[in-house]
Amino acid sequence: xxxxxxxxxxxxxxxxxxxxxxxxxxxxxxxxxxxxxxxxxxxxxxxxxxxxxxxxxxxxxxxxxxxxxxxxxxxxxxxxxxxxxxxxxxxxxxxxxxxxxxxxxxxxxxxxxxxxxxxxxxxxxxxxxxxxxxxxxxxxxxxxxxxxxxxxxxxxxxxxxxxxxxxxxxxxxxxxxxxxxxxxxxxxxxxxxxxxxxxxxxxxxxxxxxxxxxxxxxxxxxxxxxxxxxxxxxxxxxxxxxx
Numbered sequence: 001x002x003x004x005x006x007x008x009x010x011x012x013x014x015x016x017x018x019x020x021x022x023x024x025x026x027x028x029x030x031x032x033x034x035x036x037x038x039x040x041x042x043x044x045x046x047x048x049x050x051x052x053x054x055x056x057x058x059x060x061x062x063x064x065x066x067x068x069x070x071x072x073x074x075x076x077x078x079x080x081x082x083x084x085x086x087x088x089x090x091x092x093x094x095x096x097x098x099x100x101x102x103x104x105x106x107x108x109x110x111x112x113x114x115x116x117x118x119x120x121x122x123x124x125x126x127x128x129x130x131x132x133x134x135x136x137x138x139x140x141x142x143x144x145x146x147x148x149x150x151x152x153x154x155x156x157x158x159x160x161x162x163x164x165x166x167x168x169x170x171x172x173x174x175x176x177x178x179x180x181x182x183x184x185x186x187x188x189x190x191x192x193x194x195x196x197x198x199x200x201x202x203x204x205x206x207x208x209x210x211x212x213x214x215x216x217x218x219x220x221x222x223x224x225x226x227x228x229x230x231x232x233x234x235x236x237x238x239x240x241x242x243x
Contacts, residue, residue, distance in 0.1 A: 007233055008204065010126040010177045012170070014188030015133060018208055019113045020145060029103035033075070033095050039082035052077040057132070061163035067134060071096045109145045110210075116225035117150040123234045128173045130186065132157040132164050132193065152177055164190075165197030174203070187228060195219060206231070 016022035030049055031042065039045050056070035065073070072092040079087045079095075120127060127150055131138055135156035142148040153176040157163030160172045174181040181202035188194025188208065195205035206228065207221045222228055229235070 008185045009183040010128065010179045011120060012128045012130045012173050012184055012186040014194050015129050015131040015138060017189045018187060019110060019147060021108045021110060024108065025103045025106035028106040029099040032102040033078060033099050036095060036098065037079055037082040037084060039078065044081065045078060048077055048081055049074065061132060061157055107141065107145060109147065112225040116229055119229055119234050120232065121150050126177045126179065127151050128177055129154040130169060130173045135159045164193040165200065167197060167201035170198055170201035170203055
């Protein structure tokens, strides 16, 4: 956990795979679509889905594709891999609805999220969510996971006019929090979107890497939100059964 930065006034959080296990929920949705398509190989499907999502969703953030178009591109790539060379927009939309329904029913908050957010809020830190996810999905997600009450603001790419790693979305979060970006940490799981974007805006990046992957050397990296509390000088909640 190198490069421990100075204690901030505010902390921004990525949402998916930082506070919520989106990878697990995405895998559940992907398996549901694979079953409909008769796709036999989860490993191949997972790799393709991740690559195509990066390509298509990035194009959406740049304004080159609509939300529905990027969803159809991802489903079509999976369908072609499963041997279906032709698939209509209507069928793509049906399959994506299945993906989304299964994905949403599989959401789970990481066990350290609620205790950490509660402790940070009680210690007086101003908290925000900064996410590339569409606003129409992020607020219901936060409500359903009982996370919404911890945050002073939620900044989403489609309504902020910029997505991570562009500095404008981080600057918008700092402005809404009423603090200078230099007084903020940004906690996220992606080096490019979260860490690079935070640095460009003047925030201090904290990479959360729950799987201890190689390649994060030189970055302020934590394996859990418990470590974030230690960095911020905040005592965590007492273990259950203690006084």
